[in-house]
Amino acid sequence: MIDRQGNRDANPDRPAAARPGGEHGSAPQRPRNRFDRMEWAGAFGDLGTLIPFVVAYISVAKVDPLGVLFAFGVVLIICGAYYRTPFPVQPMKAIGAVVATQGAQFAVTVPAIFAAGLVTGLIWLLLGLSGTAEKIGRLVSRPVLMGIILGLGMSFMLEGVKLMAANWYIAVAGLAGTILLLSSRRIPAMLALLVFGLLCGVLLNPGTLDALATVSIEFRLPAFALSELTWADLLTGTLFLALPQLPLTLGNALLAIREENNRLFPDRPVSDRGVAVSTGLMNLFGSAVGGVPMCHGAGGMAGHVAFGARTGGAPIILGGILLLGALFFSSSVELLLGLLPTAILGVILFITGSQLALGSGRLDPRKAERFITLITAASAIWNVGLAFLLGMLVTWIHRRGWLRL
Secondary structure, three states, X not given: OEOOOOOEOOOOOOOHHHOOOOOXXXXXXXXXXXXXXXXXXHHOOOHHHHHHHHHHHHHOOOOOHHHHHHHXXXXXXXXXXXXXXXXXXXXXXXXXXXXXXXXXXXXXXXXXXXXXXXXHHHHHHHHHHOOHHHHHHHHOOHHHHHHHHHHHHHHHHHHHHHHHHHHHHHHHHHXXXXXXXXXXXXXXXXXXXXXXXXXXXXXXXOHHHHHHOXXXXXXXXXXXXXXXOOHHHHHHHHHHHHHHHXXXXXXXXXXXXXXXXXXXXXXXXXXXXXXXXXXXXXHHHHXXXXXXXXXXXXXXXXXXXXXXXXXXXXXXXXXXXXXXXXXXXXXXXXXXXXXXXXXXXXXXXXXXXXHHHHOOOOOOOOHXXXXXXXXXXXXXXXXXXXXXXXXXXXXXXXXXXXXXX
């Protein structure tokens, strides 16, 4: 829908009273969470980032899947109920990448991962409650923020292409079908893609069906995970995991998600302070029950929205599924997460990235601002944290009058 200023409504499914200004100028109302088939489809829009990192934590770092899925499940349900938007919860990518690829270099133990979550939680809770996160947010110029979102979108698309290359014929068929169904409300694109992916997974690996027969139901509850924490684990988790993640979290999981949420759902706005406090609380909880460091990534919201989610029903649905998996199927989680072919995860990432990049906004007509956006975006494809610092540096140079283009 188009408003009076000629802007397209980013969320046309909202009722009139829930849009800015409400109906007949009345105060906007927060819509209730929905649980229709579009919310169910959108609930799985973030699997492209969730599954690979969770599998890495479980298979490489040997983290108990019970705590990982339990933490994600509980936090997703709370976020969906509180924010009432498709507010995402994702693994922290920098920490996950270090654990998966560099763990052997400095002995990343499971307690060190929990320590990283504990330290991360304390830092973001302090930044949020003190108001520092909000002050930092006000310092970030719009060209830098647009560049971060654009670069994140492009990085998701590139990673999606890499994953799709594993089975290009499956990827092409899945991508074409998904694009055709993106605007359909009768056949949700994500549900069709998941069914197609599961069928392909069975055809590629017929032994999957036999393996599924071994899945057993076993009720388990998580235990307190910080009881075996040592000073060495705390040092490793802080220096090698938590601190390198901070710039990435600031750019992607604080500023970008605030911008993305408030652009798509202006009737349900969030603040930098609130997102920082949320990040802190969920990591304190996650580290206590054996979860991995978590954040609110802008790409996750783009994924949920791209496949139909418009309310907090989507994260509640996903959280409920993960919670049930944790409590009753934790011994079979690695098998269940491996059912989808890598190429299908690539399609999800590619679509998510395209939606995120499209939502970054129009480039500023002024050449210097466009330059700041583009170099920030290009850098964000490689490293969001460094892109944020570079963008802020060039913005400062421009404001000093030293930038000549």
